Amino acid sequence: MATAKKKTEPRALQARAVETRDAILKAAIRIFAKHGFSGGRIEQISKLAKTHDRMIYYYFGSKEKLFIEVLETIYQRLNDAEAALEFDLDDPVEALRIVVRFNWQYYLDHPEFITLLNSENLHQGKHVKKSAQVSELSSPAVNLLAKIIKAGHQQGLFRKDIRARDLYLTIAALGYFYLSNRHTLSAFLNTDLLAKKAVSSWLDSMVDTVLRKVLL
Amino acid sequence: MATAKKKTEPRALQARAVETRDAILKAAIRIFAKHGFSGGRIEQISKLAKTHDRMIYYYFGSKEKLFIEVLETIYQRLNDAEAALEFDLDDPVEALRIVVRFNWQYYLDHPEFITLLNSENLHQGKHVKKSAQVSELSSPAVNLLAKIIKAGHQQGLFRKDIRARDLYLTIAALGYFYLSNRHTLSAFLNTDLLAKKAVSSWLDSMVDTVLRKVLL
Amino acid sequence: MATAKKKTEPRALQARAVETRDAILKAAIRIFAKHGFSGGRIEQISKLAKTHDRMIYYYFGSKEKLFIEVLETIYQRLNDAEAALEFDLDDPVEALRIVVRFNWQYYLDHPEFITLLNSENLHQGKHVKKSAQVSELSSPAVNLLAKIIKAGHQQGLFRKDIRARDLYLTIAALGYFYLSNRHTLSAFLNTDLLAKKAVSSWLDSMVDTVLRKVLL
Amino acid sequence: MATAKKKTEPRALQARAVETRDAILKAAIRIFAKHGFSGGRIEQISKLAKTHDRMIYYYFGSKEKLFIEVLETIYQRLNDAEAALEFDLDDPVEALRIVVRFNWQYYLDHPEFITLLNSENLHQGKHVKKSAQVSELSSPAVNLLAKIIKAGHQQGLFRKDIRARDLYLTIAALGYFYLSNRHTLSAFLNTDLLAKKAVSSWLDSMVDTVLRKVLL
DNA sequence: AATGAATGAGGGTTCATTCAT
């Protein structure tokens, strides 16, 4: 069907193009997550993506723009995952537990998220600021927490004077810090923070901290 | 003054050497804090220290070794500051407040501490691991908290089942994360986290979180 | 000529690449021959090749790898030249003379061969050891000499107990040493070893030495 | 005895000075022999001599001048060793054997001699030319050989038309080349030229070559 | 849509050497 000239069908070409682009983005996430923005080499990325340096410029324009897309991608993914969270507002305590656990599990499952943010903060948010997309993308988590707090309060379980944003920051901080700083903390505290027992014990501590903060 | 012997005092020379060495170290802290390990340029450091690239190698051997000394220095300083903390164990609640406030203020006063640790964690603790000194240097803060917890428990104020290390991590996490991630959080939350009101409000939230965690 | 397809010939590009690569190799031979491996500067080579430092790394990877290719090249050339040698086994004495003369002339015509080998031996064969190619490349000269010795013996002219390898080493040593050490020998012996008369006289001496070694 | 003032006795100081100087020279011979002139580092030498870089300049003025002294030293040693050679002119054949053996053994015992000369020839005799001493120092070996040749001729054993200098070069070449080029030859010939059997077999070959050259 | 070739500005580091006491 269709008249196949010398040229392969444009469809096929476009498909290949998308493939290459995706491969680059995927590789970039891995490399930047491992070495940060400045430490991540264009060549490493192109090699991992099984293409050529030149293609990165062809599709993304520059290392910076590629990094911005990387950030946008991982933010989008976090948002999607948060949006998919399901829980019952009739049980606000359990709902809060779910949020804390989700947050913790997400960090554990996506170590690249932490390294990429670390790198970005080291550069003082230089790239995030340039991304129109990210700045429009406010975490649904805060709204989620607002709902839970409200429900808890209405059921006479939670304090009233809890700000959703503070609660969000508390939850994020506890999980993020533990993982992002595990290397220096290991040297400092002389323990393996990633041991199974340590990980689950810290989850318990976080849940405890968060619940005590909001419960009357 | 004093009777100058035939030999010129070697002290005079050494004093200048110490000056140069210190200047390099000081400059390195500033530069590495600003740009991270990979981003910090040897030339920037030597210029800021008003000396030559060569002297960095003369005194420290390599960029890596210089960075290790930088880390050791800031760790040592934190330790010294923590050790100087004074409080009354008869009032464990106030003691805990002091610790949280100190921790927060230390991060605010020493932004380089956060950036340097961020950079080091980005490199997976590569340099800290190489430092014999740091690994021997366990934070006095944990012991401090242990004492406070014990006193609070004995006075019938605090829970018994609180581990000092968890409390330490909680306090550190809340303060550190807020500051280290302020750039990406700004994009996410669309607020200026360093506004005076925001800063003091977060301190209140932290104190609240921590006290509620330990109080019976 | 021929019909140019839509796509520009990649050959055209590659041709330029080959040009650059060859120019670098050629320049490297000259520079390394003049200053040895450590003394030869990357910048000198790239300038002589009318290209940029960067291209040396683009095509060869490192100074060491470039030097290895240089060694492989000059070995290959010697081999090719030896392989092209023509002589008549019916006259083994004359054949031997030809080999000695060829060897001597080759050293005279390719002073870079001696300097490069000198440099390599100064580095204890470090690069040659890394070359898979060179180690597989055994000099045809030894086999050649074996044939001559055999023919000479069959004609009742030569001794039987002469090992081709020893004869090869003898011939090489006499010519190589004279030229490679001419600078220190000059200081020692106080003569100009490269004077025309001296050069041809030494050739006579070598032929004499070699023939007397093998003749019955 | 004597009035020991604050200063330690000048004798003692001078002795220490000579010690330091000698230590530097000795270290320089080792380091330059191992890495050549350009490859030998001032710091390596001062470390091996257990003194400081500065002392090398104090005693020798520059790296070049130190190298010149190194060359003068090893030349002097060779001369001394040659001068100490004892043999009986009544047996010129044996005398010649002794010279060849001595020469070979000297190279084997003083590998630094070969490397240093190699390095010097790589630099085109630059340093030897600057040494007044070396250029005045003509090898006694040539005169020695002249005597042997004369004796051999008078006894009706040797040819008349042998030039002592050619014989000297022949003997030197055979031994020197074998050792100086052993690294590249190993790659080329695929044998261990320093194996005991190989070493003694080559000595036999050399003696054979030399005797056949001179015997009637 | 894709790519081989080229670029030039530094990057960390090393070197022999001199200053100043």
Place this chain on the structure above:
DNA sequence: TATGAATGAACCCTCATTCAT
């Protein structure tokens, strides 16, 4: 006699990027 401190030129190499098909 001896030495710690300082110097600056250069060296090899790497990087993100653009040219030219």
